[in-house]
Amino acid sequence: MPAAPGTSKFQIELRRHLRGQNISDNLVHLICEIAEASKYVINAVRTGDLGVAGTSNLYGEEQLALDVLSDRIMRKRLIHSGVVCNIASEEMDEIYQAQASADGLYSVAYDPLDGSSLVDVNLAVGTIVSIYEGCDLLQPGRNQVAAMYILYGPRVSLVYTVGDGVHEFTMNNLMEFTLTRENIRMQEEGNIYAPGGLRNKYNDGDEKFIRHLEAKGCKLRYSGGFVPDINQVLMKGKGIFMYPALKGSPNGKLRVLFELNPMAFIIEHAGGAASNGTIPILDIVPESLDQRAPIYIGCKSDVKAATDFLLDQEGVPAAAASFVNG
Numbered sequence: 001m002p003a004a005p006g007t008s009k010f011q012i013e014l015r016r017h018l019r020g021q022n023i024s025d026n027l028v029h030l031i032c033e034i035a036e037a038s039k040y041v042i043n044a045v046r047t048g049d050l051g052v053a054g055t056s057n058l059y060g061e062e063q064l065a066l067d068v069l070s071d072r073i074m075r076k077r078l079i080h081s082g083v084v085c086n087i088a089s090e091e092m093d094e095i096y097q098a099q100a101s102a103d104g105l106y107s108v109a110y111d112p113l114d115g116s117s118l119v120d121v122n123l124a125v126g127t128i129v130s131i132y133e134g135c136d137l138l139q140p141g142r143n144q145v146a147a148m149y150i151l152y153g154p155r156v157s158l159v160y161t162v163g164d165g166v167h168e169f170t171m172n173n174l175m176e177f178t179l180t181r182e183n184i185r186m187q188e189e190g191n192i193y194a195p196g197g198l199r200n201k202y203n204d205g206d207e208k209f210i211r212h213l214e215a216k217g218c219k220l221r222y223s224g225g226f227v228p229d230i231n232q233v234l235m236k237g238k239g240i241f242m243y244p245a246l247k248g249s250p251n252g253k254l255r256v257l258f259e260l261n262p263m264a265f266i267i268e269h270a271g272g273a274a275s276n277g278t279i280p281i282l283d284i285v286p287e288s289l290d291q292r293a294p295i296y297i298g299c300k301s302d303v304k305a306a307t308d309f310l311l312d313q314e315g316v317p318a319a320a321a322s323f324v325n326g
């Protein structure tokens with residue numbers, strides 16, 4: 001018997017799953033177009049040039065040929081989708097206007113190839129995407145209508161939320177994304193920690209928090225790639241990822257629009273939390289495309305504990321902490 005439309009041997013494909021969500025046809029189309037673009041990004045990652053591009057991005061970082069190519073793949077697909085107004089990416093200097101009208105259109109901020117410097121040592125990397133209704137990209141992450149990432153690891157997986165559960169799809173042998181986990185939920189507390197940044201540049205509160213996790217017997221699980229590191233915390237349902245403020249870098253390293261907002265949206269919708277140490281990541285009102293912030297993201301009580309250590313350090317009673325939503 002032939003498989004039902006939208007299923008492949010009774011597996012649920014991404015488009016069919018999206019059609020079951022309460023979202024517009026344009027948003028279904030947009031998410032599917034991004035999923036299609038990711039197939040070309042994987043191909044670039046697997047077989048492309050590992051050299052530098054000879055250019056640098058907004059942050060003064062040297063761009064790799066793969067950064068530039070992945071960005072071009074994503075941008076072209078978004079422009080041709082016909083449903084996108086503004087586009088911004090970690091590899092672009094300014095917003096690209098695909099269409100001027102906001103009616104029924106979406107704006108997209110993305111990191112085309114997060115962790116690109118890990119490709120030459122064959123570690124996992126990913127694409128991170130944030131979607132807003134209309135043309136405004138400089139608004140709090142809480143206003144996102146969808147967030148997703150695609151992880152290029154031993155397997156390729158795609159995780160998305162449109163505000164109603166967090167769902168994982170895995171690429172099958174026909175390069176289709178089929179549903180592997182629906183309504184993923186985080187536990188209250190975990191025993192995994194992924195600490196980004198040089199530890200000898202940590203502030204006292206962060207150092208004490210790490211010692212507290214070590215004393216509790218938590219397992220260090222850090223790959224240096226934001227997407228696989230977050231994916232581990234989400235899929236295991238436990239633990240915390242942090243990239244704190246560092247001495248000399250008070251805003252840490254990771255970017256609010258392209259990295260933090262989409263991951264915070266996903267983790268909050270899975271029952272976790274994400275804070276910059278003071279307020280939820282999703283409540284930050286971005287002032288510029290290249291804004292960075294520290295991040296503590298994962299299980300609610302782990303994020304609360306991290307922010308309590310910071311408060312204690314500054315002499316503010318830990319009980320006053322109200323960083324974690326809900």
Ligand SMILES: O=P(O)(O)OC[C@H]1O[C@](O)(COP(=O)(O)O)[C@@H](O)[C@@H]1O
Pocket residue numbers: 090111113114115116117196197198224225226227243253
């Ligand atoms: O090794 P560092 O410099 O501390 O940074 C690690 C972090 O930087 C990133 O590689 C930043 O992303 P890009 O590769 O997109 O610049 C994250 O994936 C990772 O969490």
Ligand SMILES: [Mg+2]
Pocket residue numbers: 090111113114115259
């Ligand atoms: Mg990045």
Ligand SMILES: [Mg+2]
Pocket residue numbers: 067090111112113114115116
């Ligand atoms: Mg990048």
